[in-house]
Amino acid sequence: MIRKTWAMTKKELYHILRSPGMLFLVTVSPILMLILMAYALAADIKSVPVAVMDKDLTPLSRAYVRTIMGGPDLVLVAYIDSLEDVDRMLAANEIRAAVIIQDGFEENVKSLTSFPVQIVIDGSEPASGGFASQHIAAHTQNFMLEYVQQNAMLQGLSPVALQDPIDLRMRVWYNPDMKAVYDVVPALIAVILGLPAISLSAAIAREKEHGSMEQLISSPLSRFEILAGKMLPYLIVGVLDVFLSLIVARVLFGVPFRGSLVLLLLFSIEYFVANLAIGLIIAVYVRTQQTAMVFSLLIFLFPGFFLSGVFFPLIAMPPEARMEASMLPVTHFVAIIRGLFIKGVGIDVLWKNAAALAGMGLLLGSFAVARFQKKLA
Numbered sequence: 001m002i003r004k005t006w007a008m009t010k011k012e013l014y015h016i017l018r019s020p021g022m023l024f025l026v027t028v029s030p031i032l033m034l035i036l037m038a039y040a041l042a043a044d045i046k047s048v049p050v051a052v053m054d055k056d057l058t059p060l061s062r063a064y065v066r067t068i069m070g071g072p073d074l075v076l077v078a079y080i081d082s083l084e085d086v087d088r089m090l091a092a093n094e095i096r097a098a099v100i101i102q103d104g105f106e107e108n109v110k111s112l113t114s115f116p117v118q119i120v121i122d123g124s125e126p127a128s129g130g131f132a133s134q135h136i137a138a139h140t141q142n143f144m145l146e147y148v149q150q151n152a153m154l155q156g157l158s159p160v161a162l163q164d165p166i167d168l169r170m171r172v173w174y175n176p177d178m179k180a181v182y183d184v185v186p187a188l189i190a191v192i193l194g195l196p197a198i199s200l201s202a203a204i205a206r207e208k209e210h211g212s213m214e215q216l217i218s219s220p221l222s223r224f225e226i227l228a229g230k231m232l233p234y235l236i237v238g239v240l241d242v243f244l245s246l247i248v249a250r251v252l253f254g255v256p257f258r259g260s261l262v263l264l265l266l267f268s269i270e271y272f273v274a275n276l277a278i279g280l281i282i283a284v285y286v287r288t289q290q291t292a293m294v295f296s297l298l299i300f301l302f303p304g305f306f307l308s309g310v311f312f313p314l315i316a317m318p319p320e321a322r323m324e325a326s327m328l329p330v331t332h333f334v335a336i337i338r339g340l341f342i343k344g345v346g347i348d349v350l351w352k353n354a355a356a357l358a359g360m361g362l363l364l365g366s367f368a369v370a371r372f373q374k375k376l377a
Helices: 002-018 020-041 059-068 083-091 105-110 126-154 180-192 195-210 212-217 223-251 261-285 289-306 319-326 329-343 347-376
Strands: 048-054 074-079 097-101 117-122 168-173
Touching: 048 059, 048 083, 048 126, 059 097, 059 105, 059 126, 074 126, 083 097, 083 117, 083 329, 097 126, 117 126, 126 168, 126 180, 180 223, 180 289, 180 329, 195 223, 195 261, 195 289, 223 261, 223 347, 261 289, 261 329, 261 347, 289 329, 319 329, 329 347
Parallel strands: 048 074, 048 097, 117 168
Antiparallel strands: 097 117
16 A cells, blocks of 8 residues: 555656646745735834925924934935925825924024924825825924924923924825725736636637647748737737726726726736737746646736735835835736826826836737747747
8 A cells, every 4th residue: 555655656746846837836826926925014113205395494394303213114215395296296206204393493483383384195005195194294203302392491381382383284195085996996906817827728728738729820820910910809809898897986886097098008908918929928938728727827916916005005015025025016016006096197108107017018028929939930
């Protein structure tokens, strides 16, 4: 019995070792899953980018800025001069919050008449926006205790008198109620739109497995015509999914769409081309439909959920994780679709992500065609 069992064990081990795809699935893929989930689930939000508009330009206002930026939680990325700069930087995801110090800050604080500071929060990403607002409020409290209380004691006033002058006004842009559904639903659309690419890789792998792909190669169709014919149906279905997802987001979840439908369509096509190229690459290197499905899930769905910023802000991830995320088409499309849905921004803001998708589509598509030809030649 033991000898027979060992013989079967050796047979299965040989099967695993002689199949690169199976060997990858049972050895490397668990480690990749561990890394992806650890980056996402164990990440703490920190180093949130903040801009400051100091209209007072006094020693006390500068001391206040040093206080709120004193720890690792918030990072001062720019001093700005106008609300237009605030709008531009929030729209471009360059900052998550802006601190606006009004004229007369030092005079009003020292006289304990008011605390003229306004905080503008990016509500399109509630996690990092809420984090920024909480820490700015906490650092403001520290500033008040350190500076304002000292001034009150010099004037012989009770610390109780410090409770009323604080007027830290918070304004949340794009998503005033900080609804998570406004942030999550558009990002989930980006992830589920990877399903056509999964279907494409499985379909081609199935034809290879059943031997029908060689029949197509021997037909009068060129390889380019075969690939185009394989991809176009999934591209058409994907575009249909875009509009169906838009309807669901608006009707069922009440998520506003403030951008351009034309841009949504064009950027979605870029995204599908990049994803379908990855699906072709998977199909080239695997032999069975089942293996293609597993690889597709590892490449499209899991990184989409954990590395693209759907549930966990990218700023909370280590630099190496952000670099890996920037190599995924879904990361750029999440930024695009959130910008179109929540902020209503245009090509002037989204062009970098659009260019990244176009580059990925061209590069991956060319590689997929080259490998597809070489594999089946």
